[in-house]
Amino acid sequence: MKAPLPLRIAYLDGRRFQRLLLGGISRLVGERGYLDRINVFPVPDGDTGTNLALTFTAVGERLTATSTRHAGELLTAAADAALDGARGNSGAIFAQYLQGLSESLAGHERVRPEELALALATAENFARSAIQNPAEGTVLTVMRDIAAAVAPGQLPENSDFPTLLTALLQRAREAVATTRRTLASMRDAGVEDAGARGLLVLLEGMADALQPGLAPAVSAVEDGDPSARSAADLGHTGPLEHRYCTECLITAPKVDRDALRSELAGIGSSVVVVGSASKARLHVHVNDPVAAFRIARRYGKVSAEKADDMERQERSLKADGRRVAIVADSGADLPPAIWDKFGIQMVPLRVNFGSESHLDKVGMTAAGFWTELNRNPEHPKTSQPPPGDFRRAYELLSSHFEHVVAVSLTSRLSGTYQAAQSAASRMSKPDQLTVVDSKGVSVGHGLVMLCAAENAQAGKSPAEVVAAAEQSAACTRTYGAVPDLRYAVRGGRIPQPWRWLARRLPLGFLLGIDAKGGIKIRGILRRGGDLVSALIRLATQDRLLKSGSTPLRLAIAHANAPEGAEALRLACVAAFPNLESILVSDLGPAYSVHAGPGTLALSVQEYQPPA
Structure with a gap:
C-alpha cells in the first residue's frame, strides 16, 4: 500500500500560524x-539559548491565550509579546524580526506562500x-539568505x-x-553562530509542525555533554571592552529609535534598539548601566531594567571542575571581589525613587545611592x-552545570525568597535547582552565600553544597546598630509600637537576626552613642561557640561610614582571638533605604572550611 501523498497547504490562517x-x-x-x-559572539557569555528560550516562551504564552483565526492579528500578538519578553542581543533581534513580519502581514487574514516570502525580506530589513x-x-546573514532563497522567481509557480x-x-x-x-x-571556537543556529531550529520545528517528518529533530550534541562547555572557555582570554549587558523597555507617544541608537553607540557596543512607534526595547553593552538608563529616560518612561555582569557570567561558566553554580539576590553584602572570584551570579533587588526604578548595586551603587538620597525629595x-529575573539566571546556569543553588535573603523579612521559589517552580528542569533560605540579611546573608560558593568551587556534590549552606545559616548571627530611626520609620520597617517613640526621641536601635531569620530589637542607642562598643558587646555575648578555639569568620557592612567600619574592624580583632578573616563591605542601597547613614552591621560565623 502506497503512503498517502502530503497535503497541499496553500495558505496559513491564524490557527495554522499558531500551530507552526x-x-x-x-x-x-x-x-x-x-x-x-x-555562544561565543558578540561575547562568550553562554546565554543565547536561554535568552531565545525566554523570549519565545513569552511569545508562546501569548499565542496559547490567543484564539484569533486572523493571521495578521496573531502575528501582531506574537511580535508584541516578543518585544515585552525579549532577552539579550539575540532576543531583541528576533523581536524586531517578528515586528517586520507582523507589519508586513498585518492586514492579511490568510497568508499565501508568496506573501510570506516577501514579508521575510521586510523582516530581515527590520532586524538589520x-x-x-x-x-x-x-x-x-541567515535571515538575508533565506529571504533571497524564496524571493520572486526562485520557487516554482503555485508553490505551497x-x-x-x-x-x-x-x-x-x-x-x-x-x-x-x-x-x-x-x-577559533569551531562553532556555528548560536543565534543563526537558533533560527534554523525554529524553522525546523515549524516545518515539522506543518507536516510531520518534514524536518525531524536531530540533536547536534547530547544535552549535558561536557565537551560542549568548551566554547565559553575558548571564546575570550582578556577583559571585555564593556562589562554589562544592559536592557530596558521605553514607552512614549513617539520613541525616536534612531536617535536613541545613535546616542547609545557613544557609550557602548552591541547596540540594538527595536520596537514600534510607541514602545522600544534597548540592548547595549556598557561599563556604566546608570548612564544607559539615564539616556533611556530622556526618550520616555523606562521599565523592565536589566544589567547582567558579563565578565562575572563568563567567569562563572568556565569549565573548572565545579558541579554546582551559585546565585544570590543582591541582599547579600560582600565585597565585589568575592562575587567575582567565585563567579556568583547576582539578581538585583529594586530601589525606587518615585517613578524611577534602579537595580540595586548595578544600576545604583552605594555611592550613587547617597548622592541621590541627598538630591531627591522622594524617600x-x-x-x-x-521572578523572571531569577528564572533567567536559573535557566542560564542550569544549562551549564549539574545543579544550581540559590542563596536567598531571609524569608521572614522579604518576599524575595518566595519570588525565588516561584521562579524555580517554572524552570524547564526544576529538579536542577535548590533555593536555600540564608535566614540572614546583609553580611550574614553574604557569609552563607560565600560558604556555598567555597564548597561549590571545591567540587562538592549538589547535596553537599546545600547541606553546607544550611549548616552555615545555622551558625551565623548578624547584628546591626542603627543610629537614626527616621529612615526606618519612613520606610515602615520598624514595629508599630516603636514608631511613636522613634519620632519623638533621639534614639537608635541595636538589632539582631534570630535563628529563624526574624529581626529582634536588642537594645536602644542614644543618638551619637558608641555603636562599635554596643555591637561588640552584643556579639560577644551571643555568639554560639562549640569551644573557645572554633574559628570565626566575620563580616562588616557600613552605610556611608568607612571610619566607623574601620573602628569596628579593629575592635573585632581585639575581641575575637580566633579570627579566620574579616571582610568589610558597603551596606547595599536596598538596606540603606531603611537603615540610613552611619548604620553598621556585623556578622559572626562559626567557620567550617570545605573538607
Missing part, C-alpha cells in the same frame, strides 16, 4: 542548552536596521507551504554552516526582583 510557531518554539526551547554552550553595527556571519519551508530549510542549513568560518570568534522604597 508553537512547534518551532517547542523545538527551540529543547535546544536551549546546546545554544548556550556554543535595529543594529548599530550589523555583522555578517551571524543570524542576520511545504515547498516554501523546504527551500527555507535548505538555504538556512547552508547559511548556518558558513557562520563557522566567517568571524574569528566562531572559527526611596525597595522591592524584590521579579
